Amino acid sequence: MRVLVLAKEGERSVAATPPTQEAMAEYQKFNEELVKAGVVVAAGRLTSSAEGKRVQFDGKKRTVIDGPFAEAKELVAGYWLWQVRSMDEAIEWLKRAPYDGGTFEVRQVSMHEGA
Amino acid sequence: MKEPPIPTEAHRAIEAIWRIESARLIAGLARLVGDIGTAEELAQDALVAALEQWPASGVPERPGAWLMATAKHRAIDLVRRRKTFERKYEELGRDLERDDPGEDMDPAIDDEFGDDLLGLIFMACHPVLSKDARVALTLRVLGGLTTEEIARGFLVPASSIAQRIVRAKRTLAEAHVRFEVPFGPERVSRLASVLEVIYLIFNEGYAATAGEDWVRPALCEEAIRLGRILAELVPTEPEVHGLVALMEIHASRLSARVGPSGEPILLLDQDRAQWDRLLIHRGLAALERAERLGGAMGPYALQGAIAACHARAATAGETDWPRMVGLYDAVAQLAPSPVVELNRAVAVGMAFGPAAGLELVDALVPEPALKAYHLLPAVRGDLLRKLGRFEEARLEFERAASLTQNLRERELLQRRAAECAAERMAG
Numbered sequence: 433m434r435v436l437v438l439a440k441e442g443e444r445s446v447a448a449t450p451p452t453q454e455a456m457a458e459y460q461k462f463n464e465e466l467v468k469a470g471v472v473v474a475a476g477r478l479t480s481s482a483e484g485k486r487v488q489f490d491g492k493k494r495t496v497i498d499g500p501f502a503e504a505k506e507l508v509a510g511y512w513l514w515q516v517r518s519m520d521e522a523i524e525w526l527k528r529a530p531y532d533g534g535t536f537e538v539r540q541v542s543m544h545e546g547a
Numbered sequence: 548m549k550e551p552p553i554p555t556e557a558h559r560a561i562e563a564i565w566r567i568e569s570a571r572l573i574a575g576l577a578r579l580v581g582d583i584g585t586a587e588e589l590a591q592d593a594l595v596a597a598l599e600q601w602p603a604s605g606v607p608e609r610p611g612a613w614l615m616a617t618a619k620h621r622a623i624d625l626v627r628r629r630k631t632f633e634r635k636y637e638e639l640g641r642d643l644e645r646d647d648p649g650e651d652m653d654p655a656i657d658d659e660f661g662d663d664l665l666g667l668i669f670m671a672c673h674p675v676l677s678k679d680a681r682v683a684l685t686l687r688v689l690g691g692l693t694t695e696e697i698a699r700g701f702l703v704p705a706s707s708i709a710q711r712i713v714r715a716k717r718t719l720a721e722a723h724v725r726f727e728v729p730f731g732p733e734r735v736s737r738l739a740s741v742l743e744v745i746y747l748i749f750n751e752g753y754a755a756t757a758g759e760d761w762v763r764p765a766l767c768e769e770a771i772r773l774g775r776i777l778a779e780l781v782p783t784e785p786e787v788h789g790l791v792a793l794m795e796i797h798a799s800r801l802s803a804r805v806g807p808s809g810e811p812i813l814l815l816d817q818d819r820a821q822w823d824r825l826l827i828h829r830g831l832a833a834l835e836r837a838e839r840l841g842g843a844m845g846p847y848a849l850q851g852a853i854a855a856c857h858a859r860a861a862t863a864g865e866t867d868w869p870r871m872v873g874l875y876d877a878v879a880q881l882a883p884s885p886v887v888e889l890n891r892a893v894a895v896g897m898a899f900g901p902a903a904g905l906e907l908v909d910a911l912v913p914e915p916a917l918k919a920y921h922l923l924p925a926v927r928g929d930l931l932r933k934l935g936r937f938e939e940a941r942l943e944f945e946r947a948a949s950l951t952q953n954l955r956e957r958e959l960l961q962r963r964a965a966e967c968a969a970e971r972m973a974g
Contacts, residue, residue, distance in 0.1 A: 468661075
């Protein structure tokens with residue numbers, strides 16, 4: 433099964449303190465381990481929500497809203513698409529991530545039979 | 548796992564951890580003790596210890612290191628009891644000093660993990676074993692699958708799989724197969740054996756040879772995972788990327804090749820919007836890697852290129868059939884076989900018209916290897932139908948239906964036969 437891991441790390445604009453070199457190395461090591469285990473199918477980091485847009489649908493009407501968006505805690509800063517055998521396996525992998533803050537949401541991709 | 552998993556949170560966590568850790572655990576232990584059977588027993592013992600202790604104590608911070616340390620301690624006990632492997636005992640002692648379980652063990656594990664895993668893959672896929680044995684052992688020690696799960700995948704009784712695995716371990720021990728990563732010319736042939744095993748697993752999932760289901764995605768997923776792991780372990784081997792490309796692209800069609808009631812949908816009839824673009828993208832990238840490494844003409848890379856040829860066409864009508872014929876020519880030169888010739892005939896029929904294809908297929912009819920192969924009459928029926936020879940086509944589809952072991956495929960072929968009968972009436 434495939435799961436989408438959403439990193440809800442809050443707002444991390446480019447201007448904010450960049451992660452330390454040590455933290456980056458830790459992250460890279462973790463990510464490499466995931467890749468070597470054949471878990472990562474796709475991954476990406478998102479730029480600040482100030483650069484993002486939202487499109488709201490209301491019947492025939494479409495409204496475009498410019499970022500930044502207010503609900504900082506819910507903002508997605510990055511994502512992984514993982515191939516795992518169970519939700520439990522995804523959780524075990526995620527627990528090993530070298531993060532000291534933020535919330536990570538794991539959601540199963542439905543109706544997918546591929547790998 | 549030896550014990551049926553009890554679905555408490557801790558047990559589910561342990562099962563997931565086992566899936567993540569078991570291959571490298573068994574690999575590390577196999578390097579130490581020299582044989583897979585003992586390594587797996589030790590790993591299982593560590594798992595049993597975890598099942599006993601973790602529900603009460605909680606899962607340790609580094610579960611993999613805990614399992615490895617526990618298994619190594621048991622290995623020492625075992626070697627002490629056997630008192631025969633003096634040299635191994637010394638090695639174990641040195642190893643334990645280096646990996647003090649109280650310390651952070653990860654660096655030591657990381658350095659050796661890759662080679663250990665590769666050694667285990669080569670051992671489980673050793674040519675001294677039969678194909679069936681290699682497949683079962685690989686799924687067991689590298690996939691972390693239980694005997695029951697493997698049995699379900701191949702529709703055989705669990706006892707047969709268990710027996711296969713026991714016999715495989717014994718064969719390896721009797722043949723004194725060493726735990727090693729081969730180099731040079733030996734590596735090439737040993738790697739071919741590994742790739743064959745992975746592809747066999749994939750194919751059994753992709754086009755189940757028997758049973759009610761047309762596909763068994765779990766086996767495909769397992770094979771692709773093994774392929775992706777192998778591609779990371781030996782990144783400079785073009786054929787590994789060729790095989791990964793082939794599997795990723797084939798898997799991209801998994802949901803498109805099965806209809807709502809489980810019936811197979813043939814490639815040219817599939818809704819291409821349902822093809823998984825991400826897997827196609829990954830497959831094309833893997834193929835490019837194989838080609839960059841000079842492996843464009845490898846057997847798996849060529850089959851990957853054929854799959855890519857379909858994947859690149861936005862509609863069935865846009866398929867580059869002349870290129871496909873060229874690719875099959877190359878496959879036929881490399882590994883001539885009646886099945887390849889049959890596929891080539893299909894491509895020729897599409898590129899240069901059904902009459903040209905039929906001529907090639909007719910030449911294959913006396914081929915003994917294709918005598919019971921249902922796709923020969925299926926292809927012949929298809930070409931005859933295109934030529935308007937509906938009655939002959941119907942008989943071929945009927946014949947094909949009687950030859951396949953797969954229920955879903957039989958239904959599809961019978962439907963084709965019925966369509967031919969209707970077309971004949973209408974014509």
